[in-house]
Amino acid sequence: MFYYVKTAENLYLIGGLLFFVGFVFLMRIHSRLSFQKQLLGALLKINENEISFLKREKLPFENGFEFNDFHHPYAYDLDIFGENSLFQNLNRTATFIGKKTLANQLLKLNSNQDILENQEAIKELVSKTDWRQEFHALAIVSHDSKDCYNSLIDWNSVKNNHLPKVLNILSFVLPILFFGFLTAYFITSKTTLLSYLTYIFIANLIILGRALKRIQSEIAKADNIDKIIKQYSLLVKKIETEKFESKKLIELQQKLIFKNTAASSHLKQLSELFSRMDTINNLVTATLFNGTFLFNLHVLKALLKWKEDYTGELKQWIDVIGEFEALNSLANLAYNNPDFVFPEINSEYKIGFKNLSHPLLNPVRRVGNDTHFYPESFMILTGSNMSGKSTFLRSLGINMVLGGIGSVVCASEAKIHPLPVLVSMRLSDSLADSESYFFAEIKRLKQIMDALEEKPAFVLLDEILRGTNSDDKRNGTIEVVKKVIAKKAIGAIATHDIEVCLTTNEYPNILTNQCFEVEIKDNDLHFDYKLRNGICQNKSATFLMQKMGVI
Incomplete structure (x- = not known):
């Protein structure tokens, strides 16, 4: 272009234009290849992390x-x-909404219908390994965060205030006048027209100044939000273009169609609008574009129109991304553990497991146990320290939680009546609330009793009332057991107090005694972690203290 100005040779002009077109073309190729490189890097990292996880080398x-x-x-x-x-261990999410959705799933109980639909969806996703990993990779390269998500939701939640009518009219009139006078100048070459152009240019900037506060409020805290929305659109498109067969996944997919148009197109449009609006932060382009045709004012109007049309749908579209990430995480659990099963769901308060264990234990060393809660509905569990009581209770609780959201469970067979899970196993002193351990435990027991007033639940209690004397503890534990079973609770309580086990004599059709035993062989303790019927007979505390020289 310099040599064209210097020599007026058309060859230089043509060469400059060709090089510019070539540059733009190569930049587009570069951008596409750069994005593909990011995706492949993310896929590589996904598989490296998964291999390390399965080898139990790290938890990344x-x-x-x-x-x-x-x-x-x-x-x-x-x-x-x-x-x-x-x-x-479950988390395979990369967006904030995915992480939040998975967390919320783990904290609530789904209805039987939702559980069955989730099971069907997870089964389908298990077979779509490549699709799950590609979706996860897209989520990773989005570099989404809580701040980005909140910025978008905050923007979407702010009510639209329409621009003044005069501003709308001037946004069309002044640019038309500017380009009208500009055209007239090229035709007539009258220099007086240039002064008119200057006045209109200044008037446009004044108009923009009046709208500047509104523009800044729309893009406040929106750094890089256009890139995040663009990635959301790619994630949504990945869902839109896949063929699903399960009811849940099809319903989620259908939520991404609005006004006969795919949600990915609407999100892509929003991303482009935010990207254009970002030019307001560049002094040169902002002055040039707005002085001539009020560029940012027109972008603002388009942004407000988009919000007016789609504000009710935006959060739903992002929520669909979160739902898929949560389901992908649960599908990954099922894929990694082909020996886990989907529990049979019933409404008859029948809960039973075959080869039940804790899903986070090393599969090489974990020991499974058979257990059921029908016809008896409540278990009194005894055993010496380290024999496996607490791990067994946690295995029951974790698998009830997983079963209650539609996931596989760590068992070879399982049937559950989905119930709220209520636990008192591990409490800590709350110094900030000036609470002792004992008072915190009483509050938790009160919380459990209040919940049982509303509906039956699956209750797990581990060595309760440790903060009082032995007689008080024993009598209190017996009364708690009686009240819990009176409220139709299902579950188990672990205790060291043998007299608590005698309560089964009063309620033989409801209570059952189970235990974990320990054996002393070759002057050492041996635990087999197998659940047995009856009351624990062997004790290990005295032997262990003698062996370690405590007594």
Whole structure:
């Protein structure tokens, strides 16, 4: 272009234009290849992480600690969130809404119908390994975060205030006048027209100044939001273009059609509008574009029109992404553990497992147990320390939670009546609330009793009332057991107090005694972690203290 200006040779002009077109073409190729490279890098990382996880070398997934609720009926007791938690082992999400959806799933009980639909959806996704990984890779390269998600939702939730009518009229009149005078100048070459152009240029900037506050409020905290929305559109498109057969996945897919147009197109349009609006932060382009045809004002009008048309659908579209990420995580659990099963769902309060174990234990070393809660509905569990009582209770709780959201469970056979899970296993002193351990435990028991007033539940209690004397503890434990079974609860209580086990004599059709035993062989303790009928007979505390020189 420099040599064209210098020599007026048309060859230089043609060459400049060709090189410019070639540059744009190569940039588009570069952009596409760069994105493909990111996707392949993400796919490589996904598989490296999965292999490391299956080899039990590391746990490279987010642990969801921010979702922990110490007042929740089971989240803290069953290690749903935090280091080495259920969430961390399950989590294959990369967007904030995916992580949030998976966390919310683990904290609630679904209806029987929803559980069955989830099971069907998960079974289908198990077979779509490539699709799941490609979807996960797209989510990873989006670099989504809580701040990005909240910025978009906040923008969407702010009510539209229409621009003044005068501003709307001037946004058309002034650019038309500007280009009209510009055309007239090229035709007539009258210099007086240039002064008119200058006045209109300044008038356009003044008009923009009046709208600047509104523009800035629309794009406040929207850094890189156009890129995030573009990635959302790619994730949505990935769902739209896949063929599904299960009812749940088809229903989720249908939520992505609005006004006979795919949601990915609407999201792509929104991304482009935010990208155009970002030019307001560039002084040169903002001055040039707005002084001539009020570019950002027209983008603002398009943005407000988009919000008016689609504000009710935007959150639903993003929620669909979250639902798919959560289901993909559960499908990944089923894929990694082909020996896990989907439980049979019933409405007859029948709960039973064959070869039940904890899903997070090393499969090489974990020991499964058969257990059922019908016709008897409540178990009194005894056993010495380290014999496996607490692990067994957590296995029951974790698998009831997984079964209640439609996931596979760690058992070779299972049938469950989905029930709310209520647990008192691991509480801590709350110094901030000036609570002792004992008072915190009483509050948790009160929470369980109140919940049982509303409907039956699956209750797990581990060595309750540890903060009082032995007589008080024993009598209190017996009364708790009686009240819990009176409220039609199903579940188990672990205790060291043999006298509590005698309660089964009063309620032989409801209560059952089960135990874990320990054997002393070759001057050492041997645990087989197998559940037995009856009351624990062997004791290990004295032997262990003698062996370690404590007594």
